[in-house]
Amino acid sequence: MLNILLVEDDLDLAQTLVEYLALENIACDHVANGVAGEKLAGETAYNVLVFDVNLPGQSGFRSCENLRADGIDTPILLLTARDGLEDKLQGFESGSDDYLVKPFEMAELVARLKALSLRQSGQAKRFQIADLTVDVQLRRAERGSRELRLSPAGWKLLEILMRNSPRVVSKARLGQVLWGDDLPNSDSLKVHLHKLRKLVDAEGESPLIHTVANHGVALKVEE
Structure with a gap:
């Protein structure tokens, strides 16, 4: 319904x-x-x-x-x-x-x-989850007082995770966002996700990026 x-x-x-x-x-x-x-x-x-x-x-x-x-x-x-x-x-x-x-x-x-x-709007430009804020229009991301310096691939991944939070985004969908239908091997996605996780979830901070086995990745506050 x-x-x-x-x-x-x-x-x-x-x-x-x-x-x-x-x-x-x-x-x-x-x-x-x-x-x-x-x-x-x-x-x-x-x-x-x-x-x-x-x-x-x-x-x-x-x-x-x-x-x-x-x-x-x-x-x-x-x-x-x-x-x-x-x-x-x-x-x-x-x-x-x-x-x-x-x-x-x-x-x-x-x-x-x-x-x-059947679709998300895509109109929202500013998001906040816990102490992570992302302004896609200004191309600015911050975790607490830290500014996150993201690569173009990192921006694409963070934006789709933010827009779908707290839902899980499949790895196939994440790969499509980065490369369209011309998908490289799965290790390439792992490398980009690892880099993004290191930037977003620094040592001592509560992790926000979570891998859900056999499903994908979610950006959310762990309950």
């Missing part, structure tokens, strides 16, 4: 959407303002976030920008009555992944939600 968050101040529309999505086996939490939506999005693992643009107090554009700045990489769909090109461009520039103009067909909304749920 998909689990989505709907941030919509039109309560009649929100109730209709929640009831219809339930029939499609999609669970839907609802709040009526952007601040509450941001809080829930940061605390709960949703498959997709749906924000109305014209929200009281804070627009859906602003909420979208704030979530991306906080490293929330969940796909975001914006709902709005604005159908101008400039409005759509503003939506994408704020970090959204899709844009649906009201009024819309319910079947189209469901199709878009299912499509978005």
Whole structure:
């Protein structure tokens, strides 16, 4: 079952959407303002976030920008009555992944939600796990007070691990990120992962990069 968050101040529309999505086996939490939506999005693992643009107090554009700045990489769909090109461009520039103009067909909304749920956004630019912070736009990574000087391959590996944290990323996927379909032998990946682990997990620090036997690698705080 998909689990989505709907941030919509039109309560009649929100109730209709929640009831219809339930029939499609999609669970839907609802709040009526952007601040509450941001809080829930940061605390709960949703498959997709749906924000109305014209929200009281804070627009859906602003909420979208704030979530991306906080490293929330969940796909975001914006709902709005604005159908101008400039409005759509503003939506994408704020970090959204899709844009649906009201009024819309319910079947189209469901199709878009299912499509978005299959991928990560890729829009978030800043991430933090424990005392490790990574800004992919500024190309800066720090562990505590240490700046991590990463190679191009190290950056690619750290970014995909960050974007998927705490989930395990298969070694096949990591290899594809580095070399596409032209994969070298497995020792090459081991060398790059070893170098990355030495940079991220210095002596005396709690390890964040974990090899999961027969599955892959995960970047997470060990419980």
